[in-house]
Amino acid sequence: MSFTRVARRFHSSSIPQMPPINKPxxxxxxxxxxGGGSGGLGAARxxxxxxxxxxxxxxxxxxxxTCVNVGCVPKKIMWHAxxxxxxxxxxxxxxxAQDVSESYTPHKPRFAWSDFKQKRDAYIHRLNGIYDRNVEKDGVEYHHGWGAINNHQGTSVSVKKDDGSSYEIPTKNVVIAVGxxxxxxxxxxxxxxxxxxDGFFELEHQPRRVAVVGAGYIxxxxxxxxxxxxxxxxxLIRQDKVLRNFDSIIQDTVTSESQRQGINLVKHTNVKSIEKTSSGLLVHTDSSTNPLEVDCLLWAxxxxxxxxxxxxxxxxxxxDSKNNILVNKYQSVQLDENTYSKNVFALGDVQGKAELTPVALAAGRRLGNRLYGPAELKDDHLNYENIPSVIFSHPPAGSVGLSEDDARKQFGDSVKVYTSKFTSMYxxxxxQEEKEPSAFKLIVVGKEEKVVGLHLVGQGSDEMLQGFAVAIKMGATKKDFDNTVAIHPTAAEEVVTMT
Known part of the structure; x- marks a missing residue:
């Protein structure tokens, strides 16, 4: 099938929503x-x-x-609110609007959570319908049930339905994309x-007092x-900073700014037990003899x-030790130390690296290209280096490439770091006490100062990272950044004017 025909099919919107079929x-x-998430849909379509x-x-x-239903999409809608x-x-x-803003102060919610949830859920429902129509439009059969490979050769998949009945689907290739x-x-x-x-998006009413346990981006x-x-x-975090898998400039800035904005950051603590009371929950920790009283505890x-x-x-x-499926660069499942399956593949979160929706989608599409596309795509696969990611914190943060610590481990003394810390004109x-910080870090290597990492925190960081990620993926150097005329006045200009 030509890509011209494919492109025409992408623009069809008249097909009604397709329910799952009941048999192969x-x-x-x-x-x-x-798995019907982004990676699985990318491969199948x-x-x-x-x-x-x-x-x-x-x-x-x-x-x-996860992304569409209880992840990035509804999360981003909540972040916008x-x-x-x-x-x-x-x-x-x-x-x-002083009369409005002065009454909207911390710990005095004026947010109509229940009403907003209905609107958010309706938007997600519309997206579900679009996904249904897309799979039908592309000729993909949609089966509802628990899918599982049921033979060693990976040539048969069972589908167990909600009523307990099941059937088998014979196949040449299987993709595990269950997240x-x-x-x-x-x-x-x-x-x-x-x-x-998951439960956060089911909350019908806004909790007045919340404890979130975890230090990662979620x-x-x-x-x-x-x-x-x-x-x-x-x-509640086990160490003294959040986002420990990110560069130190992101860790430091987001940690301090979260506290300034009113989050009670409880450091060096572990939850020992949770107790239900008539008025909520008591969270007992090893860092205090006084339990934390909350209405809702969220594990992250x-x-x-x-x-x-x-x-x-x-x-x-x-x-691996975390039960993630081991694969090679073609997403082929590893069978033993030196052997990879020719017909069983895994992608997305289930293979445990770069657990991001666009990564799964890109890997799935490339797998489809390699298996069924033209000759020039027979080696198509996803390169997992220099994948950008964004944290929708307050302020937002973004990262692409190596952190400073990882760069120094890999390249030693040839690493040079440029930083800029400033306050946006906004x-x-x-x-002064209400101003939100911005902090950027550019990491370069060698005499040519090839850019191997960029880390941004501050207003607009989430939207500005994508373009710089393209440049870094193409092998940009610090000189390339320097030779780019700045857009003024913007926060992004700091990336091309660091000295």
């Missing part, structure tokens, strides 16, 4: 994808666009996976009384949203892959 069609499938007989199996009642709350509060400094789920530390007494990021983002919308928010302590449910080990898949009318 006759014959052997070219490719069966287990791209394969079908080339004419492959493709099916996708999803256990949840709607397509889209929180960000707007900041701007409403800031309007007083521009002599606008993962948030971890709850059940070894802690009372842990079941808490919710996860914990930071959700704590920031809750705090900005008026909940009394505590963030990592995610676990759905490896076993997909039958990966039935097909001989090897896994805050020029603010009193």
């Amino acid at each position: 069609s006759p014959g052997i499938y070219d490719i069966v994808v287990i 791209r394969s079908a666009q080339y004419g492959a007989k493709a099916a996708i199996i999803e256990a949840q009642p709607k397509l889209g996976g 929180a960000d707007l709350a900041h701007h409403v509060n800031h309007s007083r400094y521009y002599e606008l 993962g789920h948030p971890r709850i530390p059940y070894e802690i007494p009372g842990a079941h009384l808490g919710i996860t990021s 914990a930071v983002e959700l704590a920031g949203v809750l705090n900005s919308l008026g909940s009394e928010t505590s963030l 302590v990592g995610r676990e892959p759905e490896t076993d449910k997909a039958g990966a080990k039935v097909a001989g898949a090897q896994t 805050y020029s009318m603010f009193p």
